[in-house]
Amino acid sequence: MADEFFSQAQAEMRAAELRLTARRYGGIAIGVALVALIGVGGWQWQVHARHQAQARASGQYFTAMEALQAEQPDAALRARTEKESIATLTALAADAPGATRSFAALRLAQLLAGKGDVAGARKAWQGVIDNPDADPTLHSLAQALSLNSHVDDKDPAGLRAGYEQLSGRGGPWRAFAQEGLAMLDLRSDATAAQHEEARKILIQLSQSPDAPDGMRQRVSILLQTFDGAG
Incomplete structure (x- = not known):
């Protein structure tokens, strides 16, 4: 990534x-x-x-x-x-x-x-x-890079808000922001509902023409960990 x-x-x-x-x-x-x-x-x-x-x-x-x-x-x-x-x-x-x-x-x-x-x-x-x-x-590039530097923070609340803002803005970094949101929903302390939300995001990215090829390959591998994923 x-x-x-x-x-x-x-x-x-x-x-x-x-x-x-x-x-x-x-x-x-x-x-x-x-x-x-x-x-x-x-x-x-x-x-x-x-x-x-x-x-x-x-x-x-x-x-x-x-x-x-x-x-x-x-x-x-x-x-x-x-x-x-x-x-x-x-x-x-x-x-x-x-x-x-x-x-x-x-x-x-x-x-x-x-x-x-x-x-x-x-x-x-x-x-x-x-x-x-x-x-x-x-501006969006700087925000994306800054967010990624906080990916291991213990409290993901601010990180999630930043990724959501960047995702809603569109542009070339939208797919990376969505992938960031999925990673937050797959943390070890995430709930079952968050895991399901991550699955939905990953499915969207796997089918998105805006997502880079390498990203689509990554999310396809992750989707294989979900029962019933296509």
Whole structure:
């Protein structure tokens, strides 16, 4: 489940990053055109400054990502590059304009989670969740990743509410949210009624065209544990 989830998350992030790249260069052209055609003025300069800030932030983001993805000759250089990239992403996640803020926070969370800093990753995800200007897809991705990081919590009430909210929102993470709900209903302390609810969810996922192939295979195996499941 984790590999498939992160694979889809990476694909969604990459597609969104490509859109950001287009806006990055387009934003520079728009800002220059506004200054040239409309002339100098308070409003015009604010627009120009905003586009310049967005271009600068996205440039810093992509530079950090390229450094992280580049081959490093030794462990010391790799560690220094990671430290510098984390510092850049942390700054961008705090106050970068536009979508760059959410991208930086999500990539920062990925790095921190990989280093075992779950608390730091959760803080970065929460930054996207709390950002009213975040792209809806990135907002849902951050919520899904945050929810999954709490899957072993002893009290599943808040986790269930989060999965239900994400499931009701639709989009590319709906199937994962439904699978999360099914897993909660299959916990060792779940009731017979919850087991039956899990069975219903799993049947829906096994037949859903929106569920990834790997997920449908997983739920089909789980369904075999229920008497009478098809």
